[in-house]
Amino acid sequence: MRSRSVRPSAVPTKTDRPVETAPTYWLRGTGDGDGQPPTALPGRVGVLVVGGGLMGVASAYWLARRGLDVLVCEARRLGYGASGRNIGVVLPAPRPTEDCALLDEVLHEERVDAGYQEAGHLTLASSAQVWDRVRAEVARRPAGAAPLHALTRPECEDLLGMRINRRFAGGRWATDGRGVDPVRLVDGLGRAAREHGAAVATGTRVRTVAPVRGGGRLAADTSRGRVIADAVVLACHLDIGRFVPSLAGALTPARGQVLATAPTRPMFRFGMAVDWGSVYWRQAADGTILLGGGRQVDPDREQSPRALVNPRIQRHLDGFLPDAFPDLPPLRTSQRWAGVMDCTPDGRPVVGRVTGQADRWVIGGFGGHGIPPALATARALAEAVATGTDPELLAPFAPDRFHPSDQP
Template identity: 55%
Template sequence: MTDPGEGPPTSWLAASDPDPFPAPDALPPAADVVVIGGGLMGVSAAYWLARRGGSVLLLEARRLAWGASGRNAGIHLAGLQAMEDDTVLRKVIGEEGFDPGYRRTGHLSLATSAGVWEQFRAEVARRPATATPLHALDRAACADLLRMRIAPHFAGGRWMPDGHVIQPARLVHGLAAAAQRYGVRIATRTRALRVVAGRRAGMRVRTTRGTVEAGQVVYACNAEVTRFCPTLARFIRPVRGQVLATAPLPALFGPGMATDFGSVYWRQASDGSIVIGGCRSASASDDADERLDLPVQRALENFLPAAFPGFPRIEVRRRWAGVMDQTADGRPVIGAVPWAQRQWVIAGFGGHGMPPGIAAGAGLAEAMDTGCRTGPAPAFDPARAVPGMERQAEPGMEGQR
């Protein structure tokens, strides 16, 4: 991947304070923990680590939420994993007193074929009674719910009444401000270059602003974690996503929306603009960077008028791309870096990091505090990226280059 620079802000970032966390004049000489990455995972980990005591320094190469955390559509869906329950998110928002625009809208995913419709019905049938409600709706019920005409190729839909939306940049910025109140030092526009063995059994983090001695290091930098953790390079791969935002339109979509299992996704923001992403199948490129892919952007522009007959003319106000970090098995990696000491990773959410982000950071902080190298759950243990690896023998250091 190439360094994309900052580029123009997304709609979420443009609507926030342009630079609420300016770059520092200098870095501290040392910190108990250095967190690399200023997206939701890095900020969440820093927040929870600071609440447990000790000094925490967070490094971000650009600005907070300038990567994947600020380049999504702000759709927040609770899944079956305990980390995706929004209890922790609501508690933190209430305790810290910030408003990330978190609101219940419901979520409707439209099936583009009879086969997907049958998958929706099967998913609803096997849904545990303790999970958030999920309903299969036929095509007519979907049209009634939306109060608009839908194209005839849609076979039905999957309705999640408890679906939410959120302003992702405000979430990251609000949590970062809370982290600062607990003593976290935030260094934006400060790129981590290398992590090597340091003094007194610690680590040395070399950056564009100097070197910091660290007791432990957390890699929370999306697909960039493979630059520091080569053993994860075959397990985590970067994937590019494309998004655009329209000029404000009359109220059209109350719920968050998608087709199938997220091939296209969109929502109408509070200012009336529609933020829509996906259409990756329209791309003829496997590039994984933040450059715009014109065939995908054209597909996004054409989607809504084709899906909803009589849809009003749209004017595109902003376009952007982002890089997601997908793992080979679709589960994130949260825990100790394989074959490394004093190094931890929280990554691999594949574009679905908003719902579990707050709880995932809390889980990592607890694992670091207790020395549990497998992280908050065995299913997320980074060691699974190394076939045959045994946790009992992990000498050496990762990232010494």
Template identity: 30%
Template sequence: MHDSYWIRTMPPWTDRPSGEGSLPYDVCVVGGGAMGASTAYWLTQLGRRPLVLERNDTPGQGASGRNGGFMVQGANPVHAEAVELYGHDEARSLYRMTQVNQELAEAVVQRENIHGAYTRATKVDLAFDEREEAYLRESVTPLRHEGVDAFWVPRSEVAEFLGTGVGSHISGGLVRRDQATLHSTRFVLGIADAARRHGATFVCKSPVIEIVPRNQGWRVVTETQVYDVPQVVVAVNAWAPELLPDLEPFLTLIRGHLLLTEATDLRLSPWSINDTATYGRQVPSGQLLVGGMRSAVSDADIGQKPRAGESGLDTRPAIVDALRRVLPDILPTTEGLGVDYAWAGVMDFTPDRLPLAGPYPGREGLWLMVGFSGHGMPYSLALPRALAEACVEPERSTLPTVLNPTRFLG
């Protein structure tokens, strides 16, 4: 099992003495990935004292440190499909939240001096077949009405925006200029460190064993400590059913694979093919990161779970081989480019591919932020901010109703 590129190149994280046993905490955040770190950050901005409990050695080593490093706009499906699935108003609201997310990312990385974590980028969504082309073309008009710099280009013009030509089976692509890429662990650790500077306490190597109601609050139990707090935010994504078994029917665990090539002189924009869940981008070293191709196996890599104490998964040769083959098939100029290594992580998909974000029904003071369906970074600042505000003033919550956990747990 290999660590990801992001974990191999992550900045140092130094545990600081916190004296956590003697402090009263307003909120306990379970999970120190992108969502947990960001929730802690926003809670400190609202004058609260959060405690973050993270099972790994540092924040950002779970799903947040094993992804593709994209901060794109929109919900998980392409926009036209999102309109079909969720309705025009909800799809528009979700798209706007991800736009706000980018605005917040730019502001926070500048304000908190988080270097090398965030980069603006043009992204090209490639059409693999007629169905996908139709969705991408249909997305252009509503996106432009929202002020998004989006347009369709035929295959002959894709190279102008992608940086290289595409295979003959690609008919064209939806181009959006105002997207972004991340160095995932630099981003998460930067947010976490900023949260610490503003008053949050992070306790790593501290897996939570149990969360139980107590008086008018909650008791959070780890292997070595017990914390009594008024509120708890569960932000552990695929690991949530271990603490809250009622979530298991609504969170499907899926293994995701990525590989890293040798460095290339090509200079490519990020790209994706929605129907095959395949995507790629260039990392600062000049290497290409390519992920997806779950369709290469009959079980679509469903139901995979890391071993106890681990955050990654072993790779499957069939999917790694499929990723090797698909890259020159999509981008012919990468033919012969060697592969450095591959890694795998775990995602949790909800039935509608939207996260569960909001109060746990019937359990006052317990909040959920899980089920991101491989699409967490686009929400990673805006949604935690809304949830942090709801923790402080529930009656003024701006959490999107379409994400309310009551749609499954009500």
């Protein structure tokens, strides 16, 4: 069946049926990626990484830095899936995997121009109850963590330089919030991985992975030929469940809606959100405002693995900024899209060795919060693959917490 499409600026009003749209703000005009042609498939590799999103490319980068023979296979272009469909907000946390120092270090060392901005992040509290939670969080902030401040609504207005709807009680100001172009980040890490010896094959879908009879290796059947690997890292989002059936129920989809406005004058110098991310937005360097969220408007329909635009939620997003900021000039939506996040029941990712299979590893389930922990988590996974050990950092993310055994 031929898919329907809509003009990027239009919101269907005759029906609330989800529809397909053009590529995202980050992906438009990028073609097949960073200009590198798909690599010729080798017949044999040390480690095959399935999936060319942020997690797959970051894993390949660290594996290549360890000197392993690595091949990344991606069905589309790098960053085409969830990695290229967010708004590029980076929110560090006082946890070992979510300190952005490693991200800063790698971007500098590898000369990755990812449109990185270190400007802070402001979250508005939509009720007195949320405002109380913000103040409690600030009060218990660990010593040595990046500064976090509870601001009254007038203080938020002073920081932002514009009036805010009086329904907001205050705000949470995090000085370490960042912004990034997620596609340039993935492309840059892909280039760095190649420079360290990895091969990257875009336009190459991995169909199956199966043991080689009597060989102690794995055979991957791809859309461009067969590859034999000593080990496989599955970094393929919800498709992990296709390769590891016992994890299929542990990885569930959550669709997110996003829109982009036509470029306008600078108004938001830093990333912003409401409460714990019910709505979130930032303004890119060219003046485009990227706004996402609103899943609470139609939650049942958003439990979908298809990246379709939900008109009902998009209408909600259209009305959010004018309501929240009464002095905003008129804004025109130029583009709409959706992305699908892979989530787990306990909110923690799934990273580590597949139970009972020494040559298969997984990394996924980050639930829309993948940029801060990507490099640290992928580095620990690369250590595990290279040494056969189980780093302590990965213990909370072990796949066997969902299924004690997972036979081939």
